[in-house]
Amino acid sequence: MSVRQRGDGTVVLGAGLAGLAAAHYGGPGVRVFEALPRLGGKCATDQVRGFAFDQAGHLLHVRTPRVRELIQRLLPGKLRLVTRDARIHLAGREVRYPFQANLFGLPPEIKAEALRDYLEAALAPQKKPRHFADWAQRTFGATMARLFFEPYNRKLWTVLPEELTLDWMRDYVPRPALGRVIRGAFQDVPQGGGYNETFWYPAKGGIDQLAVALAGRGKHITLNASAREIDLRRRTVEISGHGSVPWRRLISTLPLPVLAARCRSLPKGVREAASHLRANSVMVVNLGIRGPRLHSAHWIYFPEDKFSFYRVGFPSNFGRVAPAGCSSLYAEVAVPAGTGWDQRKTIAGRVRRDLRLAGILTARDRVVVEHLQYLPYAYVIYDQAYQSARKHVLEYLERQGVASIGRWGHWEYSAMEDALLAGKTAGQTCK
Numbered sequence: 332m333s334v335r336q337r338g339d340g341t342v343v344l345g346a347g348l349a350g351l352a353a354a355h356y357g358g359p360g361v362r363v364f365e366a367l368p369r370l371g372g373k374c375a376t377d378q379v380r381g382f383a384f385d386q387a388g389h390l391l392h393v394r395t396p397r398v399r400e401l402i403q404r405l406l407p408g409k410l411r412l413v414t415r416d417a418r419i420h421l422a423g424r425e426v427r428y429p430f431q432a433n434l435f436g437l438p439p440e441i442k443a444e445a446l447r448d449y450l451e452a453a454l455a456p457q458k459k460p461r462h463f464a465d466w467a468q469r470t471f472g473a474t475m476a477r478l479f480f481e482p483y484n485r486k487l488w489t490v491l492p493e494e495l496t497l498d499w500m501r502d503y504v505p506r507p508a509l510g511r512v513i514r515g516a517f518q519d520v521p522q523g524g525g526y527n528e529t530f531w532y533p534a535k536g537g538i539d540q541l542a543v544a545l546a547g548r549g550k551h552i553t554l555n556a557s558a559r560e561i562d563l564r565r566r567t568v569e570i571s572g573h574g575s576v577p578w579r580r581l582i583s584t585l586p587l588p589v590l591a592a593r594c595r596s597l598p599k600g601v602r603e604a605a606s607h608l609r610a611n612s613v614m615v616v617n618l619g620i621r622g623p624r625l626h627s628a629h630w631i632y633f634p635e636d637k638f639s640f641y642r643v644g645f646p647s648n649f650g651r652v653a654p655a656g657c658s659s660l661y662a663e664v665a666v667p668a669g670t671g672w673d674q675r676k677t678i679a680g681r682v683r684r685d686l687r688l689a690g691i692l693t694a695r696d697r698v699v700v701e702h703l704q705y706l707p708y709a710y711v712i713y714d715q716a717y718q719s720a721r722k723h724v725l726e727y728l729e730r731q732g733v734a735s736i737g738r739w740g741h742w743e744y745s746a747m748e749d750a751l752l753a754g755k756t757a758g759q760t761c762k
């Protein structure tokens with residue numbers, strides 16, 4: 332039977348978690364086309380000489396019981412629940428995360444300044460913040476903003492914090508009560524908070540097991556099949572190697588600007604709106620080390636400019652992802668969209684130097700594997716144009732029968748759990 336004749340009219344583009352969940356819940360007639368030779372999207376794992384490297388850290392922070400049930404059903408007995416140990420490297424010290432609730436770790440004079448400014452900000456008359464930098468100052472005071480919120484977010488997003496709105500923060504920036512901030516300044520006890528206090532991770536092997544289990548068997552998933560052009564009027568998609576495939580409902584998980592660029596005869600206004608959608612890219616430098624664990628934390632944030640990376644994680648503390656007697660780490664370096672890959676050797680060299688500067692790598696540690704990854708779309712940028720541009724494109728596509736879902740399809744800062752939920756909703760509505 333040819334691709335043209337098969338299926339119930341629902342076509343899914345992309346076999347990351349959102350696309351796989353759409354197929355899982357959409358029934359046997361749903362067909363999935365994936366550009367790459369493997370499934371999983373960002374939830375894929377690279378196997379390199381006994382080390383399993385995810386695409387930077389991919390930890391399952393689960394808020395909803397139905398996603399918890401799903402992952403436990405897909406990977407019965409294979410997942411561990413881990414309590415986060417995250418730090419911030421600042422002024423040559425390590426402060427527990429979240430920074431604003433754990434000032435205890437700071438040098439006394441900086442701590443005093445941070446607390447004074449925090450209380451001043453808390454007592455000041457409330458005004459609507461103009462942008463993220465303004466919000467950070469008004470919420471946490473000038474010192475915490477200067478030491479952490481501004482430099483960290485500038486590094487992560489690769490734009491000025493003044494360009495960012497507040498629309499992305501709801502789940503991602505903990506706002507502890509005043510009492511907790513004060514307690515955290517005087518007591519060295521972990522002050523929890525935030526969306527990522529615990530996480531699930533496979534006891535053995537990488538996060539790709541989740542995608543593989545979700546794909547299951549007998550689903551119509553075609554790999555090496557890239558969506559080249561979408562004809563919204565005739566409701567067809569041109570798939571490399573498979574010709575023109577008709578659809579009644581199209582579920583796309585391609586990055587939204589890529590999808591827009593591939594739609595034939597898109598109205599000028601929609602194309603113009605799509606051109607305002609911005610993202611950064613992330614280069615991941617993974618190292619496999621012969622020797623015991625390098626650090627006890629799961630990950631560390633680096634706000635200071637002297638370090639090239641914004642975060643370093645230790646996968647061999649998540650589960651068994653390294654050969655016996657070895658450990659692993661990844662460093663994430665954010666770069667403006669589409670740049671950096673041609674500089675990868677220089678960036679990797681700087682990362683190693685900065686890991687030594689931070690005291691994470693020492694002369695004793697033998698690096699046995701270096702593995703570089705590049706995520707061309709990593710964090711979508713919530714600037715002033717974001718809301719209206721995104722809405723314009725998504726609503727137009729929806730009217731044409733196209734659901735654009737997932738972290739990059741829906742153009743949002745979201746996690747694996749959200750991709751699963753979005754895929755579930757899209758799959759069920761096309762039944």
Ligand SMILES: Cc1cc2nc3c(=O)[nH]c(=O)nc-3n(C[C@H](O)[C@H](O)[C@H](O)COP(=O)(O)OP(=O)(O)OC[C@H]3O[C@@H](n4cnc5c(N)ncnc54)[C@H](O)[C@@H]3O)c2cc1C
Pocket residue numbers: 344345346347348349350364365366367370371372373374386387388389390391392556557558559584585586613663706708709710736737738739740745746747748750
């Ligand atoms: C640096 C970083 C760290 C992260 N850490 C975490 C974490 O710790 N925990 C967490 O929950 N989430 C994390 N995330 C988010 C997580 O990766 C996403 O939420 C989730 O994987 C999104 O899945 P998706 O299916 O929407 O997109 P994707 O995984 O990108 O899937 C899209 C698929 O479409 C395919 N595709 C692209 N173009 C075409 C085409 N033309 N034709 C056909 N197929 C195509 C791609 O190859 C890909 O397989 C992180 C993301 C980043 C960038």
